[in-house]
Structures are given as structure tokens and as C-alpha cells.
Amino acid sequence: MSTGNNFSNYPPNPTEPSFASLKQFLAEESLSRFRFAMFLFVFFAGFGLLFGDPAEVGLYDPRWIRVTHVILILISLTLSFKLKSFKQYTDPVLLFHFAIMSVHSFYLLYANGLYLGYLFGLILVVFSTGVSINNRRVLIPVLLIFIAIAFFVGINVKNPRIEVGMYYFGLISSSVLSVLVIGFRMKTFETLLQADVQLEKFQANIEEELELAQTTQKSLVDLEFPESGNFRIYSYFKPLESVGGDLIKTDMAKQGELDFFFADAAGHGISAAMVSSMAVMAFKMNAPIAETPARGLTLIHESLMGMIGGFFITAVYMRLDQKKRMLTYSYAGHHPAVIIRPDGSVNTLDGRGTVLLALPKLFNKDYTIELFPGDKVLLFSDGLFEFYGEDKEFFGYDSFVNLLREHTSESGQEFLESVGKSVLNLHRSHLKDDMTMLLLEVL
Structure with missing residues (x-):
């Protein structure tokens, strides 16, 4: 699979006054x-x-x-x-x-x-x-x-x-x-x-810590993906701060399938990044032994349950069978991903499941869909749609799906960049959450 990515901090507002020392x-x-x-x-x-x-x-x-x-x-x-x-x-x-x-x-x-x-x-x-x-x-x-x-x-x-x-x-x-x-x-x-x-010394120490945390954060979001002749994968990531709580990870399953772990830890900043780091380690540890995506989420949940308190994580676990072009996925409280067909139609990948770390036991299931040439599967964080636009109205999930229909003719990184730019143009203020997308294209 080819690679594609976008990793950058949200730019400061040039109209915002700076505070003097x-x-x-x-x-x-x-x-x-x-x-x-x-x-x-x-x-x-x-x-x-x-x-x-x-x-x-x-x-x-x-x-x-x-x-x-x-x-x-x-x-x-x-x-x-x-x-x-x-x-x-x-x-x-x-x-x-x-x-x-x-x-x-x-x-x-x-x-x-x-x-x-x-x-x-x-x-x-x-x-x-x-x-x-x-x-x-x-x-x-x-x-x-x-x-x-x-x-x-x-x-x-x-x-x-x-x-x-x-x-x-x-x-x-x-x-x-x-x-x-x-x-x-x-x-x-x-x-x-x-x-x-x-205070200046403290701020300098914090900046050093943030630089180190940002380096660690980059390892949470895969920027390069395994190559394959039938598929292309692209990513887009704009954290609210120097570090964020969103993550994208891939791993080869034991039967040769490709596993995707797309998750969003509650909140943002260093604490959310720490939780995301632990979730990545749990995914890497359990992906090789997970029989299905639903089982993979359960293993991750059980691994983190005794170590993390006061946080929860929404996630999507997908497994791609490249030969059969079959995609199996399971939700952990995450909003539905979407599939864009070659004719430009945009449909949600239905499903539901319990949020990670919210309850002692996880309740989720597997869903399967067959992919065809020209299909595009998009996973995205809630930072893409949970905000207020210029008219002071809440944008929302349905509005974001409608926005995707305006970009169905685009593909690859161009598609992600156009969608991200359109969302940023709709904001009436600074970002309130990280913005993360993962695009899977079928040739």
C-alpha cells in the first residue's frame, strides 16, 4: 500500500493579541x-x-x-x-x-x-x-x-x-x-x-517536555503503511495542541490480513496522548493473537482496564483481507465510518459497541463488508464535525457526511486535504479537538 499523510499543528490565529512579558x-x-x-x-x-x-x-x-x-x-x-x-x-x-x-x-x-x-x-x-x-x-x-x-x-x-x-x-x-x-x-x-x-524557566521546561511528547505523538499516528498492489492508504492529522489523543495504528494479523486501530482518547493534550500511547501498546501486543476485530477490542480493553482510570477511548478496529477484498470491523463507541462508492454515493458503515474503559465488560460485535474497485473507506475523529460554524449552529455528523459528497471526485491525499480545508473554513473560532482521518482506497 502506498503512503500518504499530513501531520501538523493548528496554526495560531494571526489576529489574536500576544501577551507581553x-x-x-x-x-x-x-x-x-x-x-x-x-x-x-x-x-x-x-x-x-x-x-x-x-x-x-x-x-x-x-x-x-x-x-x-x-x-x-x-x-x-x-x-x-x-x-x-x-x-x-x-x-x-x-x-x-x-x-x-x-x-x-x-x-x-x-x-x-x-x-x-x-x-x-x-x-x-x-x-x-x-x-x-x-x-x-x-x-x-x-x-x-x-x-x-x-x-x-x-x-x-x-x-x-x-x-x-x-x-x-x-x-x-x-x-x-x-x-x-x-x-x-x-x-x-x-x-x-x-x-x-x-516562570520562564518553568515554561522552557514545559516546552522541552512538549517537544519530547510531540516526538512520541508522531509514533502514535502511522504515517507510512505496508505496500500492496490493490490498496492505498492515506492519513491526515491536525492535533489541537502540540500533542493530542487521536491515534492510527496498523499491524499484520497472523493470517496475513492487515489490522487497523483508529482511536480517540477523551480530551486532548499530554494526558490524552499518554492514554493513547498505552492503547497503542495494547493494540500491538494483542493484534497478533486477536481472532477477530471484536476480540481485539476486548483484549485491548482488558489490558488497559486495570491501568487507566478516569479516561475512556472510542475506537474502530478493522481487519482487511486483501485477497478477498473483505473488510471486517468492530466499533467501541466510535461514530460510524463511511464508504464512498465509485458512483459518488456516501454510506455509513453501520454498527455499534461499548466505549473502551467505560464499563467493566465490553459489548461489541463484528461486521463485514465486501469492497470493490473504486471504493473508499474513511475513518475520522469527532473533531471533524463537533464544532459550531459561522452561523453559530452545531455542524454535526450528518453535515460532515454531506460535505464529503462535495469531494467524492477527489482521491488520495488530495481528498483528505480538501475535506480538512473545508472543515477549517467552517469554523468560527479555534479548533476544539484534534482532527484525524484515515482513508483506505481500493484500486
Whole structure:
């Protein structure tokens, strides 16, 4: 028999948003805090521009200083939205503006006798800087210099309008609070980053395990089949994840017939693949001694019953007599396979049987059908029809059989690919189960 196969993972949805790493998230969060501080700075620096001349109320506050400072802040704010690489410079740019704002504020405090309005503004600037900065090793020395300048201004100011103690208390307390806030926040960030490192290591280990599991999974689905002049066999397999629960296995029976074991373990992923692996071993062990397909299913059921709990497997066991062109098959809870005649008619291979591992005893029987040149027998998993289409209606088994009638003129791998593509085009979302098909053609 000739070979034919398709083994690939379901492609990711290109429209699905990708999730950023924790480090990227923290960088974005830092950029947001920087913009918050800049908006606060521009409000404080520009607030005086909204009113008349400060000299009218006895304050010295040159307008050109505020205008210059507002322009610098707006430039930085604009760059934060325009430059993608700006997020890595938020700390030094913020400290630059904090330094300018502090010099401006201390100058106005000194010139205006510690005017309370300027003091409140500077307290707000100190606190917002502490909330927005990321590096406490940089912030603490900056704040120490800031407090030293504050003491210098407080000592040398003439005719203070408020208590100098209040002035000291406001600036020192806001500086201490800023350090405490950044300390608490950075400790939380460091804990998150450590957790992220551990998560990345765990994810790397999982990916290695999945690669190994996928290699094992490929051995569960036969991709090459014994050669014969009268028959051709083709397979199609698209697992939902890196590994799945569907399997296709063949084996030569003791009288020279060819046995097929097509099964679907409940669920998908690694656990289903493990169950499928055990089912394959049971099939390989029992196929040589199984007198009939029904007996083969019983032996597989008995072999697995004591080892697997909480899972069940639907399966079809077929035995092909190549000389007589007779196909004997038995079901274990699997939906009916179909036979496609040369005239394009599509009929089900009737039969029923108990699901493997569902009950202590298996109840199933053998069915036999004669094959003729041009016949095609198709086995398929429920992933081909158990889904909701674009109209949000359940597709179902009967609809899948009707879809097959649109492709009866095709054969071989082309037939399987066309059917698989048609099913994928009907999905309104991602696959919900593995998609597996086995095609047996009679020449």
C-alpha cells in the first residue's frame, strides 16, 4: 500500500493579541507613571500662567521661567508618545525635570519668603517624583541633596511668611514618604521579576517536555503503511495542541490480513496522548493473537482496564483481507465510518459497541463488508464535525457526511486535504479537538 499523510499543528490565529512579558509590562507601567508626573509638572509650572502678573499680589515669579519650563516638559511628554525607545530613558529625563523644578521652586521660595503656595507645589513635585522613579539608589542621593538645599534656603531666607519648621517638615516628610513608596513598590517589582524568571524557566521546561511528547505523538499516528498492489492508504492529522489523543495504528494479523486501530482518547493534550500511547501498546501486543476485530477490542480493553482510570477511548478496529477484498470491523463507541462508492454515493458503515474503559465488560460485535474497485473507506475523529460554524449552529455528523459528497471526485491525499480545508473554513473560532482521518482506497 502506498503512503500518504499530513501531520501538523493548528496554526495560531494571526489576529489574536500576544501577551507581553512581565518586564515589558513593567516598562509600560513605568512609562505611564512618567507621563503622569509630566502632566503634574506641566500643571504646576503652568498654573501661574493662567492668572495675571504675580507682582500684583506681591510675588516675584518671572513669567519667562515658567514658559521655558512648560515648553521643556511638553517636549519630553511628546517624545514619550512618539519614540518607542523612550521608555528606557524615563528615569534620567524625570530626574532632569525634577532638578529644574526644584531649582525653580527653591528660587521662588527664597525670593518670596517661603510662600506657602510654592511650598505645597514643591511637596507635590517631590512626592510625584518618588512615585514615578524606578531606581531608589538614584532617588535617595538626589533627595539628600534636595534636603540639603532646602535647609540652605530655609536658613538664609529673609522675612519668612510661614514657620520655617513647617517648611522643613513639609519637604523632609514628603522626601521620606517618597523613599518609602519607592521602596515598597520596588520590592514588589523585584518579587514579580523573580517570579517571572522562575516562570520562564518553568515554561522552557514545559516546552522541552512538549517537544519530547510531540516526538512520541508522531509514533502514535502511522504515517507510512505496508505496500500492496490493490490498496492505498492515506492519513491526515491536525492535533489541537502540540500533542493530542487521536491515534492510527496498523499491524499484520497472523493470517496475513492487515489490522487497523483508529482511536480517540477523551480530551486532548499530554494526558490524552499518554492514554493513547498505552492503547497503542495494547493494540500491538494483542493484534497478533486477536481472532477477530471484536476480540481485539476486548483484549485491548482488558489490558488497559486495570491501568487507566478516569479516561475512556472510542475506537474502530478493522481487519482487511486483501485477497478477498473483505473488510471486517468492530466499533467501541466510535461514530460510524463511511464508504464512498465509485458512483459518488456516501454510506455509513453501520454498527455499534461499548466505549473502551467505560464499563467493566465490553459489548461489541463484528461486521463485514465486501469492497470493490473504486471504493473508499474513511475513518475520522469527532473533531471533524463537533464544532459550531459561522452561523453559530452545531455542524454535526450528518453535515460532515454531506460535505464529503462535495469531494467524492477527489482521491488520495488530495481528498483528505480538501475535506480538512473545508472543515477549517467552517469554523468560527479555534479548533476544539484534534482532527484525524484515515482513508483506505481500493484500486
